[in-house]
Amino acid sequence: MDKLTRHNFENxxxxxxxxxxxxxxxPIQDESNNTFAAIMSEAMKGINSLKPTGRNxxxxxxxxxxxxxxxxxxxxxxxxxEGESFTxxxxxxxxxxxGLPNWGxxxxxxxxxxQENYAAIAASMLTQMFSPNILEAEYAWxxxxxxxxxxxxLADMAGWNSEKxxxxxxxxxxxxxxxxxxxxxxxxxxxxxxxGIRTDAKVLCSEQAHYAMLNSTDWTGxxxxxxxxxxxxxxxxxxxxxxxxxxxxxxxxxxxxxxSVVCTMATTxxxxxxxxxxxxxxxxxxxxxxxxxxxxLYCDAVIGWSWLAFKDYDFAANxxxxxxxxxxxxxxxxxxxREIQYADAFGVDFHKNFSPLISSVFxxxxxxxxxxxxxxESSAYLQERGDYNPHNYTLEVSRSAGGSMAAWATLKFxxxxxxxxxxxxxxxxxxxxxxxxxxxxDMTCINTADNGAVLLLRIYPEGTDAALQYQKELADKNxxxxxxxxxxxxxxxxxxxxxxxxxxxxxxxxxxxxxxITKGFRPAVYNTDPSDHEAVIYxxxxxxxSPYITKSDMQHALYCIRMARNEVV
Ligand SMILES: *Cc1c(COP(=O)(O)O)cnc(C)c1O
Numbered sequence: 150m151d152k153l154t155r156h157n158f159e160n161x162x163x164x165x166x167x168x169x170x171x172x173x174x175x176p177i178q179d180e181s182n183n184t185f186a187a188i189m190s191e192a193m194k195g196i197n198s199l200k201p202t203g204r205n206x207x208x209x210x211x212x213x214x215x216x217x218x219x220x221x222x223x224x225x226x227x228x229x230x231e232g233e234s235f236t237x238x239x240x241x242x243x244x245x246x247x248g249l250p251n252w253g254x255x256x257x258x259x260x261x262x263x264q265e266n267y268a269a270i271a272a273s274m275l276t277q278m279f280s281p282n283i284l285e286a287e288y289a290w291x292x293x294x295x296x297x298x299x300x301x302x303l304a305d306m307a308g309w310n311s312e313k314x315x316x317x318x319x320x321x322x323x324x325x326x327x328x329x330x331x332x333x334x335x336x337x338x339x340x341x342x343x344x345g346i347r348t349d350a351k352v353l354c355s356e357q358a359h360y361a362m363l364n365s366t367d368w369t370g371x372x373x374x375x376x377x378x379x380x381x382x383x384x385x386x387x388x389x390x391x392x393x394x395x396x397x398x399x400x401x402x403x404x405x406x407x408x409s410v411v412c413t414m415a416t417t418x419x420x421x422x423x424x425x426x427x428x429x430x431x432x433x434x435x436x437x438x439x440x441x442x443x444x445x446l447y448c449d450a451v452i453g454w455s456w457l458a459f460k461d462y463d464f465a466a467n468x469x470x471x472x473x474x475x476x477x478x479x480x481x482x483x484x485x486x487r488e489i490q491y492a493d494a495f496g497v498d499f500h501k502n503f504s505p506l507i508s509s510v511f512x513x514x515x516x517x518x519x520x521x522x523x524x525x526e527s528s529a530y531l532q533e534r535g536d537y538n539p540h541n542y543t544l545e546v547s548r549s550a551g552g553s554m555a556a557w558a559t560l561k562f563x564x565x566x567x568x569x570x571x572x573x574x575x576x577x578x579x580x581x582x583x584x585x586x587x588x589x590x591d592m593t594c595i596n597t598a599d600n601g602a603v604l605l606l607r608i609y610p611e612g613t614d615a616a617l618q619y620q621k622e623l624a625d626k627n628x629x630x631x632x633x634x635x636x637x638x639x640x641x642x643x644x645x646x647x648x649x650x651x652x653x654x655x656x657x658x659x660x661x662x663x664x665x666i667t668k669g670f671r672p673a674v675y676n677t678d679p680s681d682h683e684a685v686i687y688x689x690x691x692x693x694x695s696p697y698i699t700k701s702d703m704q705h706a707l708y709c710i711r712m713a714r715n716e717v718v
Contacts, residue, residue, distance in 0.1 A: 172232075174278070188236060195243045200251065207653045208254035208663040211247035214651040250663065255697040256650075258706060260665040260690060261417065261452065261501050264571075269504035272558035273551040281550040283318070284543070286535025292550045293537050295557035296510075302560050303497055303512045306457040308490040315516030317543055318553040321509050322451035323361035325496025326411075327544060328511040330365045332494060333409035333445035335522045337437060346371055350441075351400060354411035355379045355388040355423060357671075359449060362411070371408070383623075383674060384598055386421035388412065394431055401435040409445035414486060414495070415453035418667050418690065420601025422453060422485035429491040448489050451498035451509065458568035459483030469566060474580040475573045478600035494519075499556045502571060502694065503563070508552040571696065575602030578693035582703045589711070591615050595670065595688055605670055605688035608642060608714045609635055622686075626675045629684050636687040640666060641717040643689055646709065661713075662706040665690040 175181045199210035207214070233241070252262040272295075281292035300316025319328060330352065334341050337350050350371065354362055356378040366373045377396055380389040393410075400407050410432060412423035425448060432444050459479045462469075467476060489495050492514070499508035513519040523542035527533065531540065540546060563571070579602045586592055586606075593615035596605040609615045622632035643666035649656075650663045670686040672679035679685065689710060693703060 188239070191236075192239045192243065195240065196246060199243070199246050201254075204255060205659055206254070207650060207660045208251050208257040209651070210249045210251050213247050214653065215248065217248075253695050253697055254663075255695055255699065255702045256660055256662045256706070257695055258691045258693045258698070259663050260692060263500040263504060263506055264502055264695060265505045266503055266559055266562060268558040268562035269499070269508070269555040272554035273505055273508070276550040276554050283548045283550050283553060284540035284546060285531055285533060285538040287532060289537070289550065290535075292554070293535075295550060295553040296539075297537065299510055299553060299556040299560060300512055303454070303457075303510060304514070306454075306460070307492075307495065307512070308460075308487070309514050313516060314512065314514050315519065316510045316512040317539060318508070318510050318548065318556065319544065321500075321507050322359065322449065322496055322498045323364050324544070325451060325498075325509055325511040326359070326361040326449065327365040327368065329409055329411070329445060329447035329494055329496070330369050330371065331544070332513065332519055332522065333447070334369065334371065336442040336445060336518075337406050337408045339442060348406060348441075349375050350406045350408035351375050351377050352408050352411065353377050353379055353393065353396060354449075355381050355413055355416075357381050357386055357416045357419065357421060358411055358413045359417060359451075361449075375408075381421070381671075383671070386416060386419040386599070386671065388423040388428070390424060390427045390431070393428065394435075397431050397435045401437075404438045406437045406441040407432075407444040409447050412446070412448045412492070414448045414450040414489060415456075415482075415601060417452065418603060418605060418670055419596055420453070420482070420599045420603060422482070422488075423448075425488035425491045445494065446492045448492040448495035450486065450489060450495040452501050453482070453486055454489075454495065454497045455502060455568050455572060456482040456486040457489070458565045458572065460487050462569065469569060469573075471569075471573050472577065472580075475576045478576050479569075479573065481600045497556075499552075499559050503559045503568075504555040508555040508559075510553075510556060571694075572602075574696060574698075575692075575694040576600075578602065578698050578700075578703055579604055579691075581700050582691065582693070582707060585704055585707050592711075593619050595619060595686065602692060602694050604691040604693070605667060606691065606710070607635065607639060607686075607688050608710060610638070610718045611715075622673065623671075624674045626673075629673070629681075632673060632686075633683045636668075636683070636685075638714070638717055639687045639689060640668070642710065642713045645713040645717055646689075649709070649713065656709050656712055657705070659705055661709045662691075662702070664706070664710070665692065 251257060253264055282288035283293050283296055296318050301311040303316060304311040304314035319325060334346060334350065338346060338348055352366060352375055362376050363373055366376055379396060380392040381387060382389050410428050412425045412428055414422050429446055432446055437444055460483045462483060464476055464480050494511065494513040497510045497512060500506045520542050525541055527541060582604055583594060586594060591611050591613050592606055592608045594604055595607055607615060607619055609618055621628045646661060646664055649661040654661050666687065667690045668687050670688050673684040676684035691706065
């Protein structure tokens with residue numbers, strides 16, 4: 150990018166005194182558009198040059214694995230009197246991507262990260278050219294179709310009447326949590342919008358629910374102590390419905406209102422789907438006291454929503470020829486997510502599997518209720534020039550169309566079949582690794598009951614019967630200390646793999662994989678509060694969803710995990 154200088158870019162906009170026009174995008178088709186396009190084309194080459202040239206490479210961008218940024222150094226920044234050239238700025242921007250994880254790389258099997266489809270990248274980038282603002286019709290004009298149609302498609306996938314439902318694109322799965330809580334509080338504590346929250350309404354979710362529960366109860370002012378965590382079942386990690394019934398009944402008996410019950414669909418590690426239909430029955434059986442509104446049923450489906458693509462799949466005919474292992478899990482996930490129809494609202498993250506950050510939709514079943522409950526006065530300086538003006542009930546004011554365009558482009562580009570194949574690919578990789586584990590009794594996959602693509606692996610010193618040892622460590626208090634010891638081995642193995650990944654170590658002529666660790670798959674069975682922070686299950690987390698992963702990458706990853714364990718033990 151060194152050829153296109155500041156001078157070159159300024160050809161068309163001659164300086165009189167200080168020409169501020171040179172900084173800004175031209176509103177008309179002139180030469181500067183072409184110059185911009187040419188520089189951006191160079192910039193794309195620049196950023197793409199951070200990708201490796203072949204598969205035998207480490208799963209980070211560029212050449213330098215070091216983290217060069219420190220808060221200490223960054224604090225010294227001061228604004229200079231004279232600006233840099235456009236290309237200098239872009240070169241600086243591009244250089245900051247050096248060393249960043251390369252999410253789609255076949256050796257990247259780390260925690261849930263965005264795989265970015267080309268259509269979504271392009272769609273969200275294009276919105277930056279003209280900044281449509283989806284706060285109301287005048288500023289969004291026809292671009293609001295992305296939010297409206299994405300919401301309609303998602304509602305339809307959920308089995309709702311899309312004529313009556315609606316959706317809001319927001320800042321992630323945590324934004325969706327915030328929306329559900331605000332919706333719930335406005336419904337259950339009708340005066341709370343004017344007078345503030347004066348009643349300790351409760352939020353019920355499973356102990357495996359996402360920690361976004363903390364953000365929203367904290368920031369709404371409801372208070373984090375108003376979360377009640379429902380136990381999960383040890384084999385499925387889903388909400389224990391008996392415990393839920395106890396809690397709901399107790400609230401009902403004591404006239405404590407429930408703001409919402411949140412079903413996680415699915416959990417981040419275990420791909421567990423809470424039983425929405427049964428939750429609905431309990432909410433109906435034990436309603437809030439009449440002075441309060443009806444408790445909201447929310448599904449945190451930000452990861453699991455895409456299984457809706459399998460909801461109506463013809464598993465008998467299997468038109469897409471998925472292998473049996475995929476079919477079984479897809480059928481179960483499809484059945485589990487089908488229960489989302491009983492919810493009042495659900496959250497969707499496109500950026501968990503498909504699109505660039507941030508692309509999330511909060512979808513609600515009854516738009517008349519939601520939009521009415523949250524309605525505010527219109528602003529004096531905004532005129533409503535169309536029938537879609539969400540600024541009257543959204544949390545945010547200005548909203549970029551970037552996320553909604555990414556969502557819309559993803560749905561249009563992939564279609565149901567595309568989504569199915571993306572999900573099937575992760576399952577195939579998982580099952581392949583499970584097969585490869587067979588000759589190694591010192592390793593065990595602790596989430597074989599799950600139907601997601603995540604593999605949670607515990608690896609023990611050679612000669613250990615891992616499955617047996619794990620059962621003891623999970624359930625028996627006498628094994629608390631060996632549990633902690635083996636947790637340490639797993640943590641050290643993960644740290645060594647991390648180090649190898651960053652050092653670009655080669656094993657058998659190939660770079661090593663980039664994996665994660667989970668330090669809280671579940672507490673040991675006896676650790677009920679769970680107050681003992683060491684009596685919890687650690688596991689290596691392999692999340693093999695990159696569309697570029699092959700069987701040989703899975704085999705190699707397994708081999709590298711074993712090599713790392715050997716060095717640690
Ligand atoms: C990722 C995640 C969230 C938080 O979503 P963000 O998009 O990171 O804000 C909430 N719930 C679940 C189940 C998640 O996996």
